[in-house]
Each structure stands twice: as structure tokens, then as C-alpha cells.
Amino acid sequence: MDADKYLEDVLKSQTLDDDGEEMKALCKRKGEVEKLLKDKFTNNPTIRFAGSKTKGTMIRESYDLDITCYFKSEDTQAGDSLKDIYQNVRAALQAKYTVESKASALRLRGLDHDIHGVDFHIDVVPGRFSDDKSKDVFLHRENDDKVRLKTNPDVHVEHVRDSGVRDAIRLAKLWRERNGVGIKSFVLELLVVDLLREKKDRWLQTQMKHLWTEFRDHSASLSVKDPANPEGNDLSSFLGEDVRNQLMQIATRTMEQVDADDWEKVYGKVGKENASAMSSLLSAAITSRPTSQTFKPFAG
Numbered sequence: 001m002d003a004d005k006y007l008e009d010v011l012k013s014q015t016l017d018d019d020g021e022e023m024k025a026l027c028k029r030k031g032e033v034e035k036l037l038k039d040k041f042t043n044n045p046t047i048r049f050a051g052s053k054t055k056g057t058m059i060r061e062s063y064d065l066d067i068t069c070y071f072k073s074e075d076t077q078a079g080d081s082l083k084d085i086y087q088n089v090r091a092a093l094q095a096k097y098t099v100e101s102k103a104s105a106l107r108l109r110g111l112d113h114d115i116h117g118v119d120f121h122i123d124v125v126p127g128r129f130s131d132d133k134s135k136d137v138f139l140h141r142e143n144d145d146k147v148r149l150k151t152n153p154d155v156h157v158e159h160v161r162d163s164g165v166r167d168a169i170r171l172a173k174l175w176r177e178r179n180g181v182g183i184k185s186f187v188l189e190l191l192v193v194d195l196l197r198e199k200k201d202r203w204l205q206t207q208m209k210h211l212w213t214e215f216r217d218h219s220a221s222l223s224v225k226d227p228a229n230p231e232g233n234d235l236s237s238f239l240g241e242d243v244r245n246q247l248m249q250i251a252t253r254t255m256e257q258v259d260a261d262d263w264e265k266v267y268g269k270v271g272k273e274n275a276s277a278m279s280s281l282l283s284a285a286i287t288s289r290p291t292s293q294t295f296k297p298f299a300g
Contacts, residue, residue, distance in 0.1 A: 003205040006263050009270040011167055014059040014174060022060070026053065029065050029122060033093070033108070037069055040092040043077045046070045046134065050125065050153065055160040057169045057189060062177045065122040066105075068153060070137050073129045082128060082140035082148050089126040097122075104139040104149065136228075152228035156186075159227040163193040164200035168207040174267065179250045187238045190224045209258060215251035219244040 016022050026049075034047045051066030052058040069089060071078050078085045090106050093099050098109040108122040130136040130150065139149045160169065169192045175181070176188060195214050196207055214222070222244065226233035257265040 001261055001263055003261075003263055004203050006270070007167075007171060007204045007208070007267075010174070010267045011170060013270050014061060014170060016058055016060055016063075026065055030067055032096075033067055033122060033124060036096055037089065037092060040095075041071070041078050041089075043072070043075050045072075045075075045078070046129075051123075052173075052185065054157050055189070056166050057160060057173065057185075059170050059174050059177070061174060067122060067124050069124055069126045070134075071126075071128045072134070073131050075128070078126070082138055085126050085128060086140040086142065089124065093124060101142050103142055150229055150232060151226060155228035156226075160189050160193060163196075165192060165196040165207065167204060168192055168196055168211065171204070171208055171267075172211060175254070178267065179254075181243075181246050181250060183243050183247065184238055187224055187235065190227070190235075191222060194224065205258075209255070212251040212254050212258070215247040216255055219248040219251075222247070 030047075030049060037045060037047060047067060047069050048054075049066070050068045052063060053066070071085060078088045086106075090099050090101065093106060093108060100107040100109060102123065104127075105123040105125045108124065125139065127137040127139040130138055135154060136150060136152045139151065141147055141149055160166070163169070169189050172188055172192050173185060176183060192211060195211055196202075199207055199210055202210075222239055224235045224239065226235055254266055257263070
């Protein structure tokens with residue numbers, strides 16, 4: 001098997017058409033949320049797409065919609081404190097949606113099942129710019145000793161978008177979905193960028209083998225930093241013992257399959273005949289996802 005040709009075909013099968021129905025649905029959803037918030041907060045907060053869409057790491061098999069809603073540094077219309085902003089944005093969203101509070105995000109439920117036919121959701125991250133430059137932002141931390149978090153969404157987007165390894169990131173995310181690895185998307189993205197820093201020009205199969213080898217052989221020493229605030233934001237808690245063990249065990253199995261040149265055992269057959277299997281895998285993955293609070297410091 002030509003492994004690189006196969007991986008390119010896998011990526012093509014996971015690429016959303018910019019003019020396709022899925023993207024149109026995402027834009028429609030963003031418009032609905034934006035109108036609701038701007039009708040409530042008339043001082044014109046900055047509302048943008050965030051997450052994998054802005055970074056170019058989206059995969060068809062599993063994606064949701066991430067939106068940021070940031071208020072100007074001197075704007076108190078949504079509240080004086082970050083907690084006020086978080087609670088008032090939540091109250092505004094509850095006019096139309098069922099809202100679940102996450103660590104720094106507000107998860108919107110009660111949506112029509114019009115994307116993939118599964119329980120699609122939207123995460124809205126409210127915050128306030130730290131100054132009039134509108135670059136760094138402060139986010140509220142719900143149920144956390146650290147009541148606020150400082151980050152820079154543009155730095156996060158650029159860090160991943162311009163990494164030169166977005167294809168490997170997308171393949172790693174698909175691997176995570178197919179195997180039920182409980183690692184957060186933004187943590188996996190940062191890990192891939194770091195581990196492939198010196199291998200940007202290698203073939204895709206070489207990049208993926210290196211990733212899985214690192215996961216297999218060095219899971220205990222893996223680390224990840226917030227590129228926007230490496231000293232202030234400790235992300236080590238997202239690489240707990242369970243996550244490290246999963247990475248090691250599944251990477252071990254994957255490398256056995258790859259060493260046997262059996263790439264289809266990793267990602268399956270590519271083509272229309274695999275569509276129903278993909279849908280079933282996605283539904284199972286969403287059903288089994290942990291409900292612990294999420295942290296999205298780099299949505300932007």
C-alpha cells in the first residue's frame with residue numbers, strides 16, 4: 001500500500017466543502033447566536049468563529065461549533081466582573097437554548113439534529129479584552145480556584161494554523177475519534193505541533209509514525225504549554241494518568257498495525273461504502289464523551 005496516498009485520501013474524505021451544507025449550517029448557527037447576543041448587548045461585542053474552523057483542523061467525522069464573545073476592556077454593559085459577564089451571557093443565551101456551564105465556555109443544547117444527524121452542540125466562550133488593543137483576553141473560570149485566565153486567542157489560532165502540520169493534526173484527531181481516546185482537541189493539537197516541530201517536511205506516514213512512537217514510548221513525559229501564556233496557564237491537568245495510559249496503549253496497537261503495513265486497520269477503507277460506519281462511530285463517540293468541564297483558552 002502507498003501509505004501517503006492512502007492518508008491523503010483519508011484527509012480528502014474528512015474535508016468539509018467550504019460551500020457545502022455543513023459549512024452553511026455552521027454559518028447559520030453562528031448568525032443565530034450572534035444576533036441573540038448583539039440584540040441583548042448593544043455595545044457591539046466581538047463575536048467570532050473559533051476552534052478548529054479558524055485553525056483549519058476540522059474533520060468531518062467529529063466537529064462542533066466554537067464561538068467567542070469578547071467585550072471591550074472598558075465595557076461594563078454585560079457586567080463589572082468576568083463572572084458577571086459569564087452569567088449574563090448565559091442568561092441571554094437561555095432565552096433560546098438549553099445552556100450547560102463549562103469551565104470557561106457555555107455549551108448550547110436543544111439544537112436541531114441537522115448536522116450528521118447527531119447531537120450537535122455549540123460552545124460560546126465569553127470574556128473581556130484586557131486592554132484597548134483587543135488582543136489578550138480574560139476569561140472567567142467557573143468552579144475553579146483560579147477565578148480568571150489570561151490568554152490570547154489569536155496566538156493560539158496562529159500557533160496551530162501556521163504550524164505546517166495541520167494534516168497530521170487532522171489525522172491525529174481522526175485517530176482519537178476512531179479509538180475513543182479521551183484527550184481534548186486543543187491539547188492534542190498542541191502536542192502534535194510540539195512533537196512534529198522538527199519534522200514538518202517529512203512524509204505524512206513518517207509524521208504519524210513519530211507521533212504514535214512518542215505516545216507509545218514517552219507517554220509519561222508528554223507535556224503541553226499554552227503558547228499565549230506558557231508561565232501563567234498550567235495545562236498539565238489535561239494529561240492525566242488515564243489519558244497517558246490510553247495514548248500509550250492505543251498507540252502501541254496502532255504501531256503494530258502500521259508496522260504490518262495494514263493502514264486500513266487504523267483508519268478503515270476510504271470511500272462511500274465507509275460512510276455508514278463513520279456515522280455510527282461518530283454517534284458512539286459523542287455518546288461516550290466525558291461530561292467534565294472543558295477549557296478552551298485559545299478559541300478565537
